[in-house]
Amino acid sequence: MTSADFVRFASRALYQNRRRSALSLVGVVIGVIAVVSLTAIGEGALRYVNDQFASLGNGIVMVVPGKNDTTGDMPLGMGGVPNDLTVDDAIAIQRRVLDIRTAVPMTVTTAAVSHRQRSRQVTIVGATSEFARLQRLELALGSFLPEGDLDRGASVAVLGHTVARELFGHENPLGSTVRVGEWRVRVIGVTARRGTQLGLEVDETVFIPTATGMRMANKSSLTRIMLQLQPLADPDVAIRRVVALLTERHDEEDVTCISQDAVVDSLGSILRVLSLAVAGIAAVSLAVAGIGIMNVMLVTVSERREEVGLLKALGATRRQILLIFLLEAALLSLAGGLLGLGLGTGAVAIGDALVPAVSIEAPAWAAGAVVTLALVTGVVFGVLPAWRASELDPVAALQGH
Amino acid sequence: MIQLEDLWRTYVMGEQELHALCSVNETIEAGEHVAIMGPSGSGKSTLLNIVGCLDSPTRGKYLLDGSDVAGLEEDALADVRLRRIGFIFQSFHLVPRLTAVENVEMPMIFAGVEPGERRERAQGALAAVGLSERRGHKPSELSGGEKQRIAIARATIMGPDLLLADEPTGNLDSRSGGQVLDLLGQLHREGRTLLVVTHDPGVARRADRVLVMQDGQIVKRVAGSKVTNLASLFEEGEAAE
Ligand SMILES: Nc1ncnc2c1ncn2[C@@H]1O[C@H](COP(=O)(O)OP(=O)(O)O)[C@@H](O)[C@H]1O
Ligand SMILES: [Mg+2]
Numbered sequence: 128m129t130s131a132d133f134v135r136f137a138s139r140a141l142y143q144n145r146r147r148s149a150l151s152l153v154g155v156v157i158g159v160i161a162v163v164s165l166t167a168i169g170e171g172a173l174r175y176v177n178d179q180f181a182s183l184g185n186g187i188v189m190v191v192p193g194k195n196d197t198t199g200d201m202p203l204g205m206g207g208v209p210n211d212l213t214v215d216d217a218i219a220i221q222r223r224v225l226d227i228r229t230a231v232p233m234t235v236t237t238a239a240v241s242h243r244q245r246s247r248q249v250t251i252v253g254a255t256s257e258f259a260r261l262q263r264l265e266l267a268l269g270s271f272l273p274e275g276d277l278d279r280g281a282s283v284a285v286l287g288h289t290v291a292r293e294l295f296g297h298e299n300p301l302g303s304t305v306r307v308g309e310w311r312v313r314v315i316g317v318t319a320r321r322g323t324q325l326g327l328e329v330d331e332t333v334f335i336p337t338a339t340g341m342r343m344a345n346k347s348s349l350t351r352i353m354l355q356l357q358p359l360a361d362p363d364v365a366i367r368r369v370v371a372l373l374t375e376r377h378d379e380e381d382v383t384c385i386s387q388d389a390v391v392d393s394l395g396s397i398l399r400v401l402s403l404a405v406a407g408i409a410a411v412s413l414a415v416a417g418i419g420i421m422n423v424m425l426v427t428v429s430e431r432r433e434e435v436g437l438l439k440a441l442g443a444t445r446r447q448i449l450l451i452f453l454l455e456a457a458l459l460s461l462a463g464g465l466l467g468l469g470l471g472t473g474a475v476a477i478g479d480a481l482v483p484a485v486s487i488e489a490p491a492w493a494a495g496a497v498v499t500l501a502l503v504t505g506v507v508f509g510v511l512p513a514w515r516a517s518e519l520d521p522v523a524a525l526q527g528h
Numbered sequence: 529m530i531q532l533e534d535l536w537r538t539y540v541m542g543e544q545e546l547h548a549l550c551s552v553n554e555t556i557e558a559g560e561h562v563a564i565m566g567p568s569g570s571g572k573s574t575l576l577n578i579v580g581c582l583d584s585p586t587r588g589k590y591l592l593d594g595s596d597v598a599g600l601e602e603d604a605l606a607d608v609r610l611r612r613i614g615f616i617f618q619s620f621h622l623v624p625r626l627t628a629v630e631n632v633e634m635p636m637i638f639a640g641v642e643p644g645e646r647r648e649r650a651q652g653a654l655a656a657v658g659l660s661e662r663r664g665h666k667p668s669e670l671s672g673g674e675k676q677r678i679a680i681a682r683a684t685i686m687g688p689d690l691l692l693a694d695e696p697t698g699n700l701d702s703r704s705g706g707q708v709l710d711l712l713g714q715l716h717r718e719g720r721t722l723l724v725v726t727h728d729p730g731v732a733r734r735a736d737r738v739l740v741m742q743d744g745q746i747v748k749r750v751a752g753s754k755v756t757n758l759a760s761l762f763e764e765g766e767a768a769e
Contacts, residue, residue, distance in 0.1 A: 132637045143625040437621045440582055442610020442686070443638045444603050521582045525621065 137454035144427065151423035152463035155501050158412030159467025160474060162497045163489045165405040167475040171487030173398045176391065186356035187261065188366060189385045190220075190373070192348075209381035211348030214277055214337065216373060220354065223372055226365035229257045229355040232277075234340035236350075238308040240286075240333050242294040249290055250332045251307060253340020253350075261355050264329065267291075269301045269316030272336050280338025285316040289330040307333060310343055362386050413500055416463070417508035424456050424512035435516050436524030445517040452513035453506060460505020464498040529558035529690070529721055530579060535588035537574050537744075548574040549585070550744040558689070561713075561722045563732040563752060566741030572725040573694055575741070579723060580613050580692045581605045610639055614683030616693040616712075620675040622667040622682075629654060629663040632682045639686060653681035657711060673704025680711055684720075691715060693724045697731060709734060729755050 141148045192209045217232035234253035239246050258264070259271040271285055284305060291300050291314075300314045312335060321329040341347060356365050366384040374380040428435070438448055472489060479487045537549040548571045556562055564572045577583040578590060581597055590597050597608065609615075622631045632650040641649070654660050657677040667675055676696060683691060693712060697705035705728075713734060716722040724731060732738045732755045740748035 132643070136637070139625050433621065434623060437623070438634075438638075439606070440580070440609060440615045440621075441635045441638065441682070442606050442608075444606040446603075447638055522577050525582075525617070 155463025456509025
């Protein structure tokens with residue numbers, strides 16, 4: 128008996144009972160759809176997070192005031208109010224910590240930006256010319272902030288794409304004056320459309336020189352310092368050196384360093400938990416589907432007792448009968464797996480179209496794994512019914528009892 | 529060819545023991561045509577199933593061509609059924625989803641015959657039972673007589689030397705029953721051993737010998753030509769007991 132004969136024999140039987148076969152597939156189909164779409168969402172989320180941080184730049188470390196634990200959500204302020212972060216701190220880091228290539232002193236506030244009758248509340252970021260390189264910002268018009276402007280603070284601004292569009296419409300804003308709070312600044316650039324990015328909505332931001340930002344806020348302190356590591360620097364070592372330097376300058380440890388790697392890592396581990404949950408759902412739904420297949424096959428075997436008796440009378444061995452019914456279960460689950468993969472991929476494609484910000488797509492490994500898993504499930508749960516068929520007493524089976 | 533010595537088949541049902549066969553002794557020569565008669569429940573089918581290696585005796589010996597079949601493994605028994613024995617049943621037992629030619633092919637699938645050769649042989653066998661033009665029909669599209677002739681083609685496709693028929697005409701009208709019996713007679717004349725279980729004295733008359741069974745025993749052996757009617761067989765049988 129060749130394997131093609133087995134497959135043909137089994138598939139004919141399934142086709143004859145196509146309504147029941149179809150019903151028994153539902154469990155497998157649902158399980159596979161669940162796994163395909165959940166892995167697609169998980170992978171999509173992971174890719175989204177990675178993309179976000181990749182566009183922020185690799186090897187970026189933020190220094191913020193306040194001492195706290197390493198994950199850096201909530202400054203605890205143990206020793207009272209922390210010392211201010213200053214432009215001098217930034218200069219000192221850049222000069223004295225060799226692992227650091229660039230230090231960008233930054234202020235972040237919100238203020239109303241207006242031009243003629245139009246006004247908008249936006250994020251005002253004080254930064255240096257280096258910021259554009261670190262963030263891979265591209266400009267649609269003009270240029271970014273001037274270089275070497277750490278003390279003076281020119282009254283200039285670079286508008287985010289959306290801000291420029293809202294204040295100026297289709298007019299060219301370059302050279303125009305806008306009001307930022309009480310201050311008047313000249314527009315020297317407009318950023319290219321960037322979209323939302325974790326931490327900063329570039330399109331809805333106005334960039335000004337750091338010194339200008341401090342002057343506007345009437346403060347001498349920074350909101351944070353953005354550091355770029357030297358290409359081969361070890362982030363942990365660099366962070367330790369930066370913290371040591373600032374502790375020396377402030378006489379206490381009152382800053383926190385947040386590395387993008389750490390944030391990506393912790394988000395990644397959340398997503399890995401999600402993957403485990405997907406695996407759990409896969410296991411449970413396929414077990415349920417497998418039991419469904421087992422029940423259908425048990426019914427099939429008891430309905431086809433006479434046929435089994437006949438096969439034995441004609442000289443089929445127990446192994447051959449076992450194989451016929453095992454193949455039926457395997458074909459059922461394989462069909463369910465492929466159908467579920469098709470429907471799941473379709474559902475993922477629809478979801479992908481509905482949520483343009485996140486690109487979701489079931490990874491190829493998941494598609495292969497889940498179909499294989501469905502097939503294995505069918506075989507495993509098909510063993511008992513097939514074994515029962517092969518053990519039937521031929522005389523009793525031929526009489527139908 | 530077939531030697532049965534003190535053959536018993538006992539069913540245990542709770543406390544009770546039911547002897548479907550008790551101490552059957554019989555020898556059937558190769559090429560013989562033997563009919564088995566007897567009232568319902570007398571053990572005819574049980575005897576035929578044991579001879580056909582579908583069932584095993586509880587006690588006693590069954591020698592097929594001198595070798596003890598009772599001691600064989602399942603797989604070896606399956607092989608005996610595949611190559612040496614052809615079964616024909618009262619209710620035909622065709623697989624409903626398969627066409628006539630596919631039904632005839634089935635034993636060859638289990639024997640591992642190549643698809644091309646299989647189809648060729650099956651079509652030859654269908655031609656031999658006069659049903660070539662029915663090869664693509666499903667059993668539901670065939671008459672009872674046609675189904676039984678297809679079952680005969682299937683039973684003979686592996687070239688067995690022993691044909692076992694359990695009331696082969698039981699579900700047929702006399703005309704198609706006659707065709708089936710003619711076919712079986714022809715197969716017997718070609719040299720096969722033929723055992724037919726029947727209620728019909730007309731069927732039994734065609735046999736060389738008739739075994740009359742009652743309560744699990746062979747109570748009488750008569751020449752086929754001597755069979756006139758049922759009543760006479762059993763009266764004499766009971767008298768002999
Ligand atoms: N599986 C079984 N379990 C119990 N008794 C059975 C079984 N098969 C057959 N019998 C009994 O064995 C006896 C002989 O049966 P069988 O050979 O089928 O008779 P026949 O074919 O002559 O009508 C009957 O009394 C029947 O009820
Ligand atoms: Mg019977």
